Amino acid sequence: MAASEVNRRDTHPGPSENIVHVKSAVTSTWQVIVPVKHSARGKSRLRPPDGVHRRDLALAFALDTLDTVLEVVPAGQVFVVTADPEIRLQLRGSGAALVDDPGRGLNAAVAAGIAAVTAGAPHSPTAVLLGDLPALTAAELTDGLAACAATEAAVVPDHEGTGTVLVTHHDAGRLVPRFGTGSAARHARSATTLHLDLPRLRTDVDNDESLGLARELGVGPWTRRLLEQP
Ligand SMILES: Nc1nc2c(ncn2[C@@H]2O[C@H](COP(=O)(O)OP(=O)(O)OP(=O)(O)O)[C@@H](O)[C@H]2O)c(=O)[nH]1
Numbered sequence: 001m002a003a004s005e006v007n008r009r010d011t012h013p014g015p016s017e018n019i020v021h022v023k024s025a026v027t028s029t030w031q032v033i034v035p036v037k038h039s040a041r042g043k044s045r046l047r048p049p050d051g052v053h054r055r056d057l058a059l060a061f062a063l064d065t066l067d068t069v070l071e072v073v074p075a076g077q078v079f080v081v082t083a084d085p086e087i088r089l090q091l092r093g094s095g096a097a098l099v100d101d102p103g104r105g106l107n108a109a110v111a112a113g114i115a116a117v118t119a120g121a122p123h124s125p126t127a128v129l130l131g132d133l134p135a136l137t138a139a140e141l142t143d144g145l146a147a148c149a150a151t152e153a154a155v156v157p158d159h160e161g162t163g164t165v166l167v168t169h170h171d172a173g174r175l176v177p178r179f180g181t182g183s184a185a186r187h188a189r190s191a192t193t194l195h196l197d198l199p200r201l202r203t204d205v206d207n208d209e210s211l212g213l214a215r216e217l218g219v220g221p222w223t224r225r226l227l228e229q230p
């Protein structure tokens with residue numbers, strides 16, 4: 001495969017108009033929570049390439065993930081839980097809800113997102129998507145959410161099969177976050193595991209190896225600009 005083919009982001013042309021309409025109807029039913037750690041403290045396992053600051057990379061991963069979410073999900077149904085001022089600045093005016101991070105780790109952050117969802121739309125279908133998916137495309141997120149819609153509670157493991165990239169429930173109030181090492185197995189106690197062939201959705205970037213995988217798939221513009229800078 002030519003390098004240009006390897007590096008471009010897949011825009012998935014081709015499905016019939018009907019399928020596109022059905023899928024966008026499905027994605028518009030979800031409330032989507034995206035937790036993003038303060039970029040000064042995130043991605044400690046990652047050794048950034050020379051000349052790139054870890055903090056900037058963490059920020060770029062999150063901004064690429066959020067741009068894709070906002071392509072697919074109506075902004076009023078997107079809840080970003082973060083204490084990061086740059087993420088907050090970039091989202092200002094987007095229509096996404098900014099939820100304060102309680103500062104007690106990932107599960108507490110997700111719980112704050114769930115509380116924000118249930119305050120406005122109790123019992124609504126809700127998805128938690130992690131914010132470190134720089135290769136994610138609108139097409140793969142749409143396909144992932146459509147697959148999750150078919151079951152009451154679903155978990156999509158990361159590319160290694162141990163972590164979680166997406167966990168959903170048809171009723172926000174019944175979604176229990178169990179993130180942390182080995183979370184896919186814990187989420188599977190109360191959700192159906194979906195082994196989806198969606199590598200862009202499943203490639204969370206934690207370390208040098210997963211950054212390499214994401215770069216092979218093709219990352220979004222924030223991450224690409226940072227990695228390509230002279
Ligand atoms: N709001 C919020 N998001 C978090 C928190 N911890 C992790 N996240 C987010 O959850 C996703 C997965 O994070 P991890 O890979 O577990 O953690 P990380 O801190 O980014 O990376 P490590 O330092 O390698 O653990 C990323 O989008 C993080 O930004 C937290 O305490 N608060």
Ligand SMILES: C=C(OP(=O)(O)O)C(=O)O
Pocket residue numbers: 158162163164165178179180181182183184204206
């Ligand atoms: C955050 C998680 O995974 P990882 O540690 O692989 O990022 C998780 O699955 O809870």
